[in-house]
Amino acid sequence: MVSGISLKELAAELNLAPSTVSRALNDSYEISAETKKRVLSMAEKLNYHPNPFARSLRENKSKTIAVIIPERINTFFAQVIDGIEKITQEHGYHLLVYCTHEDVDKEKKIVSLLLNGRADAIVMSVSSQTSDICHLKKLHDRGLPILFFDRICSEIPTTKFITNDYQITLEATRHLIHQGCKAPAFLMLSEDISITKERHRGFLAALKEAGIEHNPMLSKVCCQNESTNIEILRDLLTGSIKPDGILASVEKLALASYQAAKKENIKIPQDLKIISFSNMGIAGLLNPSLTTISQPACSIGEECAKILIKKLTKPNQPDLPNEVVVLPSKITIRASTMAE
Amino acid sequence: MVSGISLKELAAELNLAPSTVSRALNDSYEISAETKKRVLSMAEKLNYHPNPFARSLRENKSKTIAVIIPERINTFFAQVIDGIEKITQEHGYHLLVYCTHEDVDKEKKIVSLLLNGRADAIVMSVSSQTSDICHLKKLHDRGLPILFFDRICSEIPTTKFITNDYQITLEATRHLIHQGCKAPAFLMLSEDISITKERHRGFLAALKEAGIEHNPMLSKVCCQNESTNIEILRDLLTGSIKPDGILASVEKLALASYQAAKKENIKIPQDLKIISFSNMGIAGLLNPSLTTISQPACSIGEECAKILIKKLTKPNQPDLPNEVVVLPSKITIRASTMAE
C-alpha cells in the first residue's frame, strides 16, 4: 500500500512489457513518442513512483550524500549544510545528516554505518577529538568519495575546503594588539584538529611580529562542557597571568568568555577585548557586540557540493584531487575589541 | 569495489548456501552455533557489509526517517533533530533531513520526493506559508506514518507534538502587563500556522483579562526577509500607535526588534519591553539580555522519535493516534522585560 504500484503492474495495465515501460519513463530513443505519451499519462493516473531501492540496487548508486558534522546547534555548520543542500537538491540528491557531538567514538560508529554503500559520498568535518583516523582511511580505501571541510584530515588524499585560517588569525591578532592588548590569550577546543593548529600559528606569528613574548599559559585548551569551560575561563581571567584579550578559535568559547567575564565582573572591552570565529547572525546584538571572524559557510557548502556532483554525475571521473581549497574569511569589527 | 563483497561471494568462500549465511548473520535459530561462528569470522575477515538497498527492496522498509524543517539556522529545530537522532540512532535508523526555508513550494517538492518509500516515516514542522495541505494529505493517504511537531497540521489525523502555546503566551503577556506594558504588540510570521493562532489567542486573552483594549494594528504579520522585517518594525515603533511591549512569536522577530529599536534609538526595556519564543543559548548575553519562552525542543524530538520507533518496529502496530501531545514551555525572565 505505502509503496504504491510497481513498474510491472503499470506495464500490465498498459499491455506492455516492463522493459518498454521502463524505457518509456526514462525517455529512451527506442520508444515511440506515442507510446511514451501513453505510458506517461498512465503513470500519472496510477500515481506511479519508481522504487528507489530497486533502482539503487540495480545501478549501484543511491543518489544520497552523507554529511557528518560535530554539532548541529552551530550557525556555521547549519549554513554549510544549507549550501550543500542547495546544490545537491538541484541534481536530485538526498542528504543524510549525522552529528557526532564532538565524540570520536560516535564518529567511528557513524562512519562504519556508511561502509555499505548507503551513501554515494561523504562530506564531513571531523570531531575535535579525532586524532586516530583509521576509520576515515577505511572509507577512503573503499573507494567512497569523501571530502572534508573546516576540520579537515590532511592524511587522506582528497579535496578539502578551509578558510585562510592562518592569515585571518594573524590579522585578527594584529587587530587585538593594535587595540592595545599586551597579553592576548588563545582559546581552543583541542590541539589536534587541523584548523586550530593553523589559527594558533597565525596567532603566535602576530605576537612575534609585535615583539610580544607569549606565555604558553595563555594558550588554553578547553572542553565540550559549557559550565566547566566557564570555570576554566574564570580561572584564566583571575589567575596570576591575566590576559587582556581573547581570540576564541571557536564560537562557543567566546560565549563562555562572556559568561566568565560577567561573573567575574570584568568589563568588555575595557579590561578584556574579545574576538572570535563565529557565524552567528546576532553577534552585533550581544553585550557588548562581538567582533567576529566569519567564515564563508554557505559558499563552502556549495563548493563542496559542486565538486562532488561533478564527480558523481560525470562518468569515468578521476578521484577527487588531493588539494586544499581556501576561501577567505572576513573580520567584522564591533564593540568587543574597541579601544577605550 | 566501493560496495564490497556480496552475500553470495561470502557464501561461496564458506562453501555454504547464501540462505544459510543470511540466517547465520541474522542469528537464526536454524543455524548451529559452530556455523554461525564460522560465518561471522569470515564476514569479519572479508569485511562484509550487507547491501542496504537489497534489504530494503526485500523487506520493503528503509530504516530511514525523513525530517522536514522550515529552517536549519535555528536552535529550536536543531535541538529537535538532535533529540530525534538520539533515539532513532539507537534503533539503527538513519535521518534524511530536508529544509524548506519557509517556502511552501519547496515543501511540496520535498514531500513529493518522499512518495516513493524512500523513508519509512516523516517528522515535520510545516512552513509558515503552508495553508493548502493536500500535498501532506497525499502522504498520509499513502499510508506513510507522518508526525508533526510545533507547526502542526491539524487536518491530518495523526500524532502531533506542541507546547502549551496558549497558556504560556497568556502568562508571558501577563508578565509584560505586570511589568507596566499598556499596549503590547504581537509579532508573527504568518497568520496561517497553528501555533501562531494559539499564541495569539493567549496574547489576546491576557489583554482582555487585564481590561486592555487591543488595537489590531499591534498584531503585526512580518515576513521572511530580515531587512524588510526591520523596516516593518521601525515603522511600527515610530508609527501613530506605538507599542510599549513586544511579544515575538518567533525568535527572529525578536532579533529584528532589537535591531529596529537600536536604529530608532528606542531603549529596551525602558521604552520597550520584549519577550520572545526562543531557544537560543545566548539569550542571556544579548544587550539587554532577552526574556524568553523556551520550548522543550530536545524532549519534543525524543518523544516524536519514541512513538515513531514503536510504530515502526513492533509488528501490526495501529496507526499513529490522532492526538496532540503537549509539553510545557518555560519562561526565563531577563533584562528585556524589567520594569525600571
Next chain:
DNA sequence: AGAAAATACGCAAACGTTTTCGATTTTATA
C-alpha cells in the same frame, strides 16, 4: 522488387538480500 536499415518492442538476466518450502541428518521417544 529485393535487400538493408531503421524503428519499436519483448524476453530474460541481473543487482543482493530474505524467506518459504523441502531435504537430510541427528536425536529423542515409545
Next chain:
DNA sequence: TATAAAATCGAAAACGTTTGCGTATTTTCT
C-alpha cells in the same frame, strides 16, 4: 528398534528496477 521430532542446511522464488540481446515490423535505398 522403529518412528517421531528436532536440528541443520539448501534450492529457488521474490522484491522492482534496468539493460543486453533478439525479433518483428516498417521504412529506405539501390
